[in-house]
Structures are given as C-alpha cells and as structure tokens.
Amino acid sequence: MTRSATAREAALLAAQVQPGGTPPSTASSDAETFPSPAGQVAPVVSPGPNPALPSRPASKRRKTTARAVNPSEVDELPHNLGPAIPLLSQGDKKAPIKNEEIEEFAHRLQDTVDKARTYTPGSPRKATTSKKPNQYNLTPGASPFPDWNHPTPEECEEVNRLLSTVHGEIVAPTTIPEPSLTVTGCGEVPSVLDALIRTLLSGATTGTNSALAFNGLVQRFGILEGGIGKGSVNWDAVRQAPLHNVFEAIKRGGLADVKSRKIKAILDMVYQENQARRDLLVSHSPDAPPDLLRKSDDGKQYEIACADQNFLSLNHLHSLATEDAMGALVKYPGIGPKTAACVLLFCLQRPCFAVDTHIFRICKWLNWVPPAKATEITAFSHLEVRIPDHLKYSLHQLFIRHGKTCPRCRAITGQSSAGWEKGCVIDHLVTRTGKRKGGSLDSPRNGRQRRT
Structure with a gap:
C-alpha cells in the first residue's frame, strides 16, 4: 500500500x-x-495527489511498440535510484478494517x-527521522554472500587496468571543487547537504534534466554568498517555500512531484536536527552525540551560530565514521544506499563503492556478485567488502563510463547494434545475459564461459 x-x-x-x-x-x-x-x-x-500541484490531463491507454533507441539517449542514462513505486488506482479494493x-x-x-x-521552548529538541534503523539490511564490514569469493583483489586490478586503457586513468581529486551552478553532479561539492540534494536531483533522469532542475532552484531561491555552501542554493529559503514553488522550480527535470516532496521533507528534518544539536551545545548536555562532545570550543560556537542563522548544514557528518555517516544519510526520505554512497565517495571523500544500474549490470556479467541472487543493495554490501579501497573511486567511474559507451556492455544493445563488431576490452571476462546479447548464457559470442 x-x-x-x-x-x-x-x-x-x-x-x-x-x-x-x-x-x-x-x-x-x-x-x-x-x-x-x-x-x-x-x-x-x-x-x-495534491490539489496545489498542476493537474495532468487523463490519457487513454494505448498500445506501444518498441522503437530504436538513439545512442545519445543511452549515453545520458543516469545513476538510477530505482523504479518509481506504482500508486494504487481508485478502483483497487481495500481490506476490511480491523x-x-x-x-x-x-x-x-x-x-x-x-x-x-x-x-517547551528552551528544551533540547529531538530530531525526527522517517526511516527505521538499517531498513535496507546493510551489512557493513561483512558480505551478504560470504561464500562468493569474487572479485579478488587481482581481478579488480585487472579490470581497472583494462578499462583504463579505453576510458583513461581515473584519479580521485585531492580537494573538492567549488560547486557548479550548471552541472548538478553526484556530490562533488564541499557542502554535504548540497551534495545530498544534488545527488537526489540526478536520480532517475539524465544529466541534462537534473541540471535544468538545479538551475530552477538557483533562479527561484537564490544562492548563498558566504560560508562553506557559498555559491549554492539557499536551502533554508527552499525549506520555507510552499511546496508548489519547489515543484515549479524543478519541474523541467522530471519527477518533480516526488522530488519536491522529498527535498522539502529532507530540509525540514535537517533544520530540526540542526536546532536540536544547537540546544544540546547551549545546555552543555552530557547526552550530546560523541561528535558534538569532541568539538573544539570554536567548532561549537560556529555550529550554534549556523543554527541561529538558519544556515542548514550536514557538515558534522565529516566527523563520523563511514558506517555511521551511511546510517545518518539513508534515514532521509528518498535517500537509499546508492545515493548515500555517492555522497560518501564524492563529498566526504571516503572509499565507498556506490552501485548504480550500469555497475550492477557489469558486475553481474563479471560474476563479481551472484547473478541470480544479488540486488543492487546486496551487491553494494558485497562489493564494499571485496573491492580494495584504493580502487573504489576509479572502478566506480570506469564502470559507469563503460556501461554508457561500450556497444556491447550498454544495457539495450545487441549483436546487430552499431559498433558491436569492434569488440570490448573485457570481452574475455564477461558473460552477458539477455536475448539481445547473444542468447545462451554460455554462448561464445557473449564472452567467456561462466566461471564458478
């Protein structure tokens, strides 16, 4: 339901x-x-449904036929957050009330x-959360497939080397660049909150559409002139704005109905958390979280000042362990392990192997995860343990580039697709699945024979 x-x-x-x-x-x-x-x-x-949002004319159901996919559309496939959950129709029957x-x-x-x-005013406020702890059944430090011995460090090194010959060597930046107002990205900005919202906007759409949505927020709500979020959106203005205004700002990016609600809910939660942390600091409460107790006096005063000025921030996540930061991020509405892992990898600069649709597909073909058992979430937990930390950033980027551009490893190509005859640099390592990829799982045209 x-x-x-x-x-x-x-x-x-x-x-x-x-x-x-x-x-x-x-x-x-x-x-x-x-x-x-x-x-x-x-x-x-x-x-x-919300009466405040623009209504959409009802359309008649019609039969559709498959069409040829433009390669440029494939190249813009996003870091997917997963399919939308279908809403129940008005004709669905409801169970008797007990x-x-x-x-x-x-x-x-x-x-x-x-x-x-x-x-009562003055008492420490408790920040609300919308999700149960570890609702995704993450297994930090342990694989959900303990008997699956792939990938080995050697296999990771080999694939990283081969893909680098085609897509170039990938090196993680030593510093985070200033936030762009034209490219949304997946968290490559200094502000953790900024990274989180940008990554949410980039989900289930193209880079071009997410940039349109982000630019809409900039145009409607303005940018910050100072602080660590300098040059990015004034998130407190977004928080205080009516839902309809946020919808209008991001509607060009697609899924605005869902994303506007998620953004508003996240910002409300962040505001409450910031105020609760401020109250704990002002009252010198011994029940404050460990990261607050460890702060220097200057750090405490800075966090109090930010809360007093309604400067929304999640930058305290920098001081948390990777596992704790992941748990703190996935409690927000619309934020799953993939989005949280991107924020950890690109903003917090932690070794974290975010798994999107391209990475999941190729890792199954490489036999790095059990193809019949793994989901994107369990694949994340397994690969987080198996892939060496120094390769997580480069392999993440290489898999995405390869999954978007390789004529044989793109999701919707087949043996009749343009460029198929050019081969693939990891052909001898993969077993591609799907009718368009060559039929039988063990077909020589698919790549190597399946290993166990």
Missing part, C-alpha cells in the same frame, strides 16, 4: 471512531501530522498529540 493510500485509510479510521462517523475530506486524508520546530503540529503532505488497526491508529495519534504538548 502506498503512503497516500495509507493516509486515506488512517483518515477513514479516525472518522469512524468519531461520533457520527463523518468521512474526512480528500484534502485532509492526504496529509499527515509532523511536529514543527516550534513544537506545533503542522501538516506535511504525503506523496499522494479493530486492531483502529487501536493502533488511536495510539499513534495520541502519541503525536502528547509529543506536541510536552515540548
């Missing part, structure tokens, strides 16, 4: 436990309560009210 369907179900339950059982309006059924920084309860719109569900909703509703009533 989707979030919007869940919200409607909750609203219906609330109406039924009230005298008279008056059904709630559609607008209220698509909203849920969220504690605001001032302790009041403000509505946060769920990912369901008494236990009514009781559960009543307890959750009362808990929300109690939290709003018990907050």
Whole structure:
C-alpha cells in the first residue's frame, strides 16, 4: 500500500471512531501530522495527489511498440535510484478494517498529540527521522554472500587496468571543487547537504534534466554568498517555500512531484536536527552525540551560530565514521544506499563503492556478485567488502563510463547494434545475459564461459 493510500485509510479510521462517523475530506486524508520546530503540529503532505500541484490531463491507454533507441539517449542514462513505486488506482479494493488497526491508529495519534504538548521552548529538541534503523539490511564490514569469493583483489586490478586503457586513468581529486551552478553532479561539492540534494536531483533522469532542475532552484531561491555552501542554493529559503514553488522550480527535470516532496521533507528534518544539536551545545548536555562532545570550543560556537542563522548544514557528518555517516544519510526520505554512497565517495571523500544500474549490470556479467541472487543493495554490501579501497573511486567511474559507451556492455544493445563488431576490452571476462546479447548464457559470442 502506498503512503497516500495509507493516509486515506488512517483518515477513514479516525472518522469512524468519531461520533457520527463523518468521512474526512480528500484534502485532509492526504496529509499527515509532523511536529514543527516550534513544537506545533503542522501538516506535511504525503506523496499522494495534491490539489496545489498542476493537474495532468487523463490519457487513454494505448498500445506501444518498441522503437530504436538513439545512442545519445543511452549515453545520458543516469545513476538510477530505482523504479518509481506504482500508486494504487481508485478502483483497487481495500481490506476490511480491523479493530486492531483502529487501536493502533488511536495510539499513534495520541502519541503525536502528547509529543506536541510536552515540548517547551528552551528544551533540547529531538530530531525526527522517517526511516527505521538499517531498513535496507546493510551489512557493513561483512558480505551478504560470504561464500562468493569474487572479485579478488587481482581481478579488480585487472579490470581497472583494462578499462583504463579505453576510458583513461581515473584519479580521485585531492580537494573538492567549488560547486557548479550548471552541472548538478553526484556530490562533488564541499557542502554535504548540497551534495545530498544534488545527488537526489540526478536520480532517475539524465544529466541534462537534473541540471535544468538545479538551475530552477538557483533562479527561484537564490544562492548563498558566504560560508562553506557559498555559491549554492539557499536551502533554508527552499525549506520555507510552499511546496508548489519547489515543484515549479524543478519541474523541467522530471519527477518533480516526488522530488519536491522529498527535498522539502529532507530540509525540514535537517533544520530540526540542526536546532536540536544547537540546544544540546547551549545546555552543555552530557547526552550530546560523541561528535558534538569532541568539538573544539570554536567548532561549537560556529555550529550554534549556523543554527541561529538558519544556515542548514550536514557538515558534522565529516566527523563520523563511514558506517555511521551511511546510517545518518539513508534515514532521509528518498535517500537509499546508492545515493548515500555517492555522497560518501564524492563529498566526504571516503572509499565507498556506490552501485548504480550500469555497475550492477557489469558486475553481474563479471560474476563479481551472484547473478541470480544479488540486488543492487546486496551487491553494494558485497562489493564494499571485496573491492580494495584504493580502487573504489576509479572502478566506480570506469564502470559507469563503460556501461554508457561500450556497444556491447550498454544495457539495450545487441549483436546487430552499431559498433558491436569492434569488440570490448573485457570481452574475455564477461558473460552477458539477455536475448539481445547473444542468447545462451554460455554462448561464445557473449564472452567467456561462466566461471564458478
């Protein structure tokens, strides 16, 4: 069940436990309560339909036929965040409401009210999170496939060497460049929050479209003139803006309905976390997180000043261990292991092997992960353990370049595709799958025979 369907179900339950059982309006059924920084309860719109957003004309279903794909379109394939979750149609049947569900909703509703009533100004604020700890079942430091002995360090070195002969040698930068206002990128900026939002915008779209979306934010909300986020978007202005304005700013980049909600929710959470950390510093609380207690006096005063000026920041993640930073990032709405790993790799400059759709495909063909068992998430956990740290940055970049440009390793090419006859530098190492790649898994035209 989707979030919007869940919200409607909750609203219906609330109406039924009230005298008279008056059904709630559609607008209220698509909203849920969220504690605001001032302790009041403000509505946060769920990912369901929103009357404030532009309506789209209904289109008739029609049959479609496959078309030839322009190679330039393939070259712009993104670091995918995964397919969108389909929404339930209005005709879907709902399960009968149980008494236990009514009781559960009543307890959750009362808990929300109690939290709003018990907050008093001056007391340390607790930052809210939207996800359960380790909801992706990540296994830091251990592979989910302990008996799978690939890749070995030698295999990683060989593939890195071969791909470098085609795509050039990749060396991780020693310093992070100044933020660009024309290229969104995948986290190659100094500000951690900036890197996170940029990477979110780059998901499930092309580089050109994500740049259009980012430029829309710059044009509508302006840029910061100073601080570590200098030259980038004023994220607090985005946080305070109506959802419709954020939607309008990024709509040219695609998926604006979903991404605008995610961005707003992330910025609200970051604001609350910043204020909660400020309160802990001001009160000299012994319950402060270890990274706060370790800060120098100047560092503490700087973080307090940033919070007082509503300068939204996640730069404290620099002081966390890689595993802790990953956990801190994936708790935000719309942020999965791939997006978080990109922020760790490109912004925090940690050795972290982010797995996107191109990397996942090629690693399966290389037999580096169990092809029939692995998902992008379990592949990330496995390869994070198996690939040597000094090769994670270069292999990440090389796999993406190769997956976008190689006539044989691109996702949608076949033996009749242009350039297929030129071969592939890792042909002898891969077993490509799929009908267009040559049929049988063990076909000599696919590359090497499958190893075990």
